[in-house]
Amino acid sequence: MFNIPERGGRPQNLRIQIPSPPQEHNTRAPPPLQLQINPKKDRKPPDLSLYTQQAAITTTTNTTVHPRDLPLETLGSSGLESLALNKEIYDVGSLGAGAGGWVSKCEIRPNDPNLPKKIFAIKTLPPGPRDIELKELIINERCNSPYIVKYYGTFRHEGNICIAMEYMDAKSLHEVYNRVKSEGAFLHERVLSEIARSILLGLKYLNAQRILHRDIKPSNILFNLNGAIKLCDLGISRDLDGTLASTFVGTRNYMAPERLSGEKYGVNCETWSVGITILEAAIGEHPLPEHDEFVANYDKLAPPQLTDLPDYGVMWSPAFKDFINQCLKVNVNVRPSPTQMLEHPWIKNQQDKPIDMGAFIRRVWQ
Numbered sequence: 001m002f003n004i005p006e007r008g009g010r011p012q013n014l015r016i017q018i019p020s021p022p023q024e025h026n027t028r029a030p031p032p033l034q035l036q037i038n039p040k041k042d043r044k045p046p047d048l049s050l051y052t053q054q055a056a057i058t059t060t061t062n063t064t065v066h067p068r069d070l071p072l073e074t075l076g077s078s079g080l081e082s083l084a085l086n087k088e089i090y091d092v093g094s095l096g097a098g099a100g101g102w103v104s105k106c107e108i109r110p111n112d113p114n115l116p117k118k119i120f121a122i123k124t125l126p127p128g129p130r131d132i133e134l135k136e137l138i139i140n141e142r143c144n145s146p147y148i149v150k151y152y153g154t155f156r157h158e159g160n161i162c163i164a165m166e167y168m169d170a171k172s173l174h175e176v177y178n179r180v181k182s183e184g185a186f187l188h189e190r191v192l193s194e195i196a197r198s199i200l201l202g203l204k205y206l207n208a209q210r211i212l213h214r215d216i217k218p219s220n221i222l223f224n225l226n227g228a229i230k231l232c233d234l235g236i237s238r239d240l241d242g243t244l245a246s247t248f249v250g251t252r253n254y255m256a257p258e259r260l261s262g263e264k265y266g267v268n269c270e271t272w273s274v275g276i277t278i279l280e281a282a283i284g285e286h287p288l289p290e291h292d293e294f295v296a297n298y299d300k301l302a303p304p305q306l307t308d309l310p311d312y313g314v315m316w317s318p319a320f321k322d323f324i325n326q327c328l329k330v331n332v333n334v335r336p337s338p339t340q341m342l343e344h345p346w347i348k349n350q351q352d353k354p355i356d357m358g359a360f361i362r363r364v365w366q
C-alpha cells in the first residue's frame with residue numbers, strides 16, 4: 001500500500017485520495033467525461049461535418065485504400081486537408097477556447113465499419129498574424145515523446161489554420177485543479193510532484209531537440225485517463241538554433257522576468273513558468289493576481305512563494321517549498337534549468353513512493 005506522506009497532507013474534508021498502484025491491470029472502462037466547456041460565442045468553430053464526396057488513394061499494390069482507413073499518423077498534413085475538403089472529418093464537440101483559437105474533438109469514420117473511429121483534436125486558428133506560425137509548426141513533426149502531445153499535421157480549411165493532434169481525454173491541469181478545488185480539496189503533493197516531473201521530462205526532451213516550449217501554463221498541460229501527462233501547444237515554440245530566442249510570444253502571466261523585460265532568454269525561462277504553473281495548481285489560483293504590478297516591478301518585488309494553508313490544514317513539505325523557490329529565482333543566472341530541476345530532492349525523493357496517476361485522474365472525473 002502506498003503511504004501518504006506525513007507533511008503536505010490533505011485537510012480532513014478532502015475527497016481526492018492518492019490512489020495506490022493497481023495490483024493487476026485495471027480493465028474497467030473509464031467513466032465518460034462530462035465536457036461542459038463552451039467555446040467563446042464569437043468564435044464559431046468551422047463546420048467540418050456534412051460530407052458528400054469520397055476521396056481515395058491507390059497503393060502501389062493497386063489496392064485502393066480510402067484515407068479514412070489509414071492510421072492517423074500516416075495521413076500527414078495533406079491527407080488531413082483532403083479529408084477536411086471532402087468533409088470527412090467530423091467535429092464532435094468543443095474542448096475549449098483560448099486567446100488564439102478554439103479546440104474541437106474530431107473523428108474520422110472508417111470506410112470499413114469493423115474498424116474503430118479515429119479520434120483526435122483539432123485546434124483552429126483564425127487567419128491573421130499567427131499565419132507565421134504555420135512554418136514554425138513543422139518542429140512538431142520531429143517530436144516523439146511520451147511527455148509531448150502527438151502531432152498529426154497542419155492544414156488550411158475555410159481560411160483557418162487547423163492543427164491536428166492527439167486527443168487527451170482527461171482535460172488540462174487548469175480544469176483538473178479547478179475540479180479538485182470545486183470538491184473543497186487541494187491536489188496532493190505527491191500528485192503535484194508527478195505532474196512537475198512529467199512537465200520537466202517534456203522540457204528536457206524538447207531541449208535535447210533544441211526547442212523552447214515558451215508557453216508552459218496549466219491549460220497546456222494535458223492528461224489522459226491512463227494517467228499520462230503531456231505538454232501541448234508547441235506552436236509558438238521556435239528552434240533554439242544555437243542562438244537564444246528573443247521573440248515575444250506566450251502568456252505574460254507565466255513569463256519569466258527576463259522575458260517580461262524583453263531581454264534575450266534561454267531554457268531557464270521555462271523553469272519559471274513551471275514554478276508558477278505548479279504553485280497555481282497547488283493553491284488553486286494564479287499566484288500573481290496583480291500581475292501588472294509584478295510586470296512593472298519584478299526587479300523590486302519578491303517572487304511568489306508557497307506557503308502553508310493552516311485554515312485548510314494544508315502543510316507543504318520544506319522540499320516542495322524549496323522547489324518553488326528555485327523555480328522562481330528572479331535572477332536567471334541562479335535559476336536552474338528544467339533538466340537540473342529533475343534532480344531536485346522534491347522530484348527525486350518522491351519517486352520511491354509509487355503512485356497510480358491513471359486511478360487518480362479517473363477519480364477526478366468520475
Ligand SMILES: Nc1ncnc2c1ncn2[C@@H]1O[C@H](COP(=O)(O)OP(=O)(O)O)[C@@H](O)[C@H]1O
Nearest residue numbers: 095096097098099101103121166167168172219
Ligand atoms: N489535444 C487536446 N485534447 C483535449 N483537449 C485539448 C487539447 N488541446 C487543447 N485542449 C483543451 O482546449 C482548451 C483550449 O485550448 P487553447 O485554445 O490552446 O487555449 P489555452 O490558451 O487556454 O491553452 C484547453 O484548456 C484544453 O482544455
Ligand SMILES: [Mg+2]
Nearest residue numbers: 098219220233
Ligand atoms: Mg493551449
